[in-house]
Ligand SMILES: Nc1nc2c(c(=O)[nH]1)N[C@H]1C(S)=C(S)[C@@H](COP(=O)(O)O)O[C@H]1N2
């Protein structure tokens with residue numbers, strides 16, 4: 480699952496030395512696919528992306544409109560709670576702050592519930608999305624996302640465990656309180672900092 484022995488071990492050692500390997504994680508050279516349920520079908524004619532809740536300007540974008548937003552690239556590591564870490568992923572997409580600028584969070588907004596196809600959700604504090612390395616990604620390492628990695632659009636929150644990096648994302652709901660998402664209701668941590676090993680709701 481993790482890829483070839485020596486090359487992988489060497490990378491892992493280097494990442495450890497650089498302080499980039501969170502506790503309890505192993506490096507992978509491959510890119511595992513992990514999600515609950517099936518891979519949804521994408522229909523560009525009916526797809527939309529919505530922002531609602533505690534925002535001054537609720538937003539609804541079609542796939543075409545979303546494609547007209549300015550894009551940027553960023554390279555970040557990716558840590559799954561099932562103990563694999565994939566380093567130096569290049570993501571391309573639309574910065575969260577680009578959307579935030581358009582919708583204008585109300586002063587009471589403190590949390591965001593991310594909504595995806597098939598009812599999947601994840602909760603992230605607004606402050607953890609309002610960072611210059613959080614984006615809604617369409618591409619990985621220069622290639623369009625494949626359907627099993629979240630095509631057409633996924634959230635990327637590099638500093639939290641990857642279950643917060645919601646695939647097949649369709650909307651953002653701004654809230655004044657923290658509401659548990661899918662994995663958070665199923666025993667996972669409300670926040671999920673990989674460097675503090677916040678895997679389960681029983682972790683501090
Ligand atoms: N919609 C949706 N997004 C999801 C998940 C899911 O079950 N559904 N699983 C998460 C988990 S646990 C991980 S580790 C990453 C995995 O992303 P990958 O399959 O592209 O490696 O997606 C996250 N995003």
Ligand SMILES: [Mo]
Nearest residue numbers: 559560561642
């Ligand atoms: Mo995960």
